[in-house]
Amino acid sequence: MSDGDISISNLEKVYDDGAEKTKAIEDLSFDIDSGEFVGVVGPSGCGKSSLLYLIAGFLETTDGTISVDGEPIDGPGTDRGVVFQDYALFPWRTVMENVTYGLEEQGVSKEERRSTAQRYIDMMDLGGFEDRYPKELSGGMKQRVAIARTLAYDPKILLMDEPFGALDQPLRESLQDQLLDIWRDLEKTVVFITHDVEEAVYLSERVMIMTRRPGTKKTVVPFDLDRSLDREEIITSDKFVTTKNSVWKSLREETQPEVQP
Numbered sequence: 001m002s003d004g005d006i007s008i009s010n011l012e013k014v015y016d017d018g019a020e021k022t023k024a025i026e027d028l029s030f031d032i033d034s035g036e037f038v039g040v041v042g043p044s045g046c047g048k049s050s051l052l053y054l055i056a057g058f059l060e061t062t063d064g065t066i067s068v069d070g071e072p073i074d075g076p077g078t079d080r081g082v083v084f085q086d087y088a089l090f091p092w093r094t095v096m097e098n099v100t101y102g103l104e105e106q107g108v109s110k111e112e113r114r115s116t117a118q119r120y121i122d123m124m125d126l127g128g129f130e131d132r133y134p135k136e137l138s139g140g141m142k143q144r145v146a147i148a149r150t151l152a153y154d155p156k157i158l159l160m161d162e163p164f165g166a167l168d169q170p171l172r173e174s175l176q177d178q179l180l181d182i183w184r185d186l187e188k189t190v191v192f193i194t195h196d197v198e199e200a201v202y203l204s205e206r207v208m209i210m211t212r213r214p215g216t217k218k219t220v221v222p223f224d225l226d227r228s229l230d231r232e233e234i235i236t237s238d239k240f241v242t243t244k245n246s247v248w249k250s251l252r253e254e255t256q257p258e259v260q261p
């Protein structure tokens with residue numbers, strides 16, 4: 001049985017605010033298998049966030065379809081969880097109350113909510129911080145709360161929009177490794193947007209490079225890193241370096257200003 005696969009077919013997104021139309025995405029087709037980790041990179045403004053929010057069901061497509069497990073999506077659903085760069089926590093709720101939020105919405109009993117939330121709080125190394133408020137936490141901790149909150153309602157698909165973009169390098173690295181552990185243990189499908197080519201290659205099994213706006217799939221680079229190795233061995237391996245260079249070159253073609261004749 002498929003569980004968390006995504007099929008995107010001839011997707012188009014045009015924003016129309018009445019005065020102006022902006023075509024953000026044009027004729028994008030792409031399939032993601034259940035349990036796969038896919039990185040998405042592309043020039044600024046090429047439609048990466050739009051793509052993610054279309055998959056999330058926050059935005060309506062202008063044309064084309066997005067299906068999850070063969071069913072066209074119809075708005076947001078608990079089969080898909082979104083993690084934003086700016087955490088989007090509820091400031092008036094404690095860590096525990098933030099993490100139980102989705103379960104409250106699902107009508108889960110208080111006892112079960114707390115035990116489920118505790119599992120993900122512990123998984124994200126937040127034990128002892130259950131009663132803290134977001135303003136009392138560092139950026140890395142806030143993002144761990146946001147991830148725990150999303151995992152708590154057990155979506156099959158994690159949609160991540162530059163989730164580590166605001167964090168410094170050591171924190172980014174530790175959250176990247178934590179995310180890889182979660183992905184392996186919980187077998188989620190992950191779509192991960194980033195500006196950072198190294199991050200995309202380190203985390204993913206395939207990277208989709210988008211063209212400049214209107215964004216579409218330029219190319220997809222698949223690779224197979226030896227995940228039994230540690231970070232340093234991976235990022236210095238020939239396969240990693242070659243893959244990173246090929247993604248970088250492809251991206252650069254899209255970000256360089258067009259050559260005038």
Ligand SMILES: Nc1ncnc2c1ncn2[C@@H]1O[C@H](COP(=O)(O)OP(=O)(O)OP(=O)(O)O)[C@@H](O)[C@H]1O
Nearest residue numbers: 015022024042043044045046047048049050051213
């Ligand atoms: N609500 C909106 N109304 C009008 N235009 C929009 C809206 N949201 C996004 N756009 C435009 O659509 C295009 C794609 O935006 P989007 O945020 O999806 O790109 P992005 O690749 O995620 O950008 P970045 O890398 O800078 O975050 C941009 O030109 C943007 O200005």
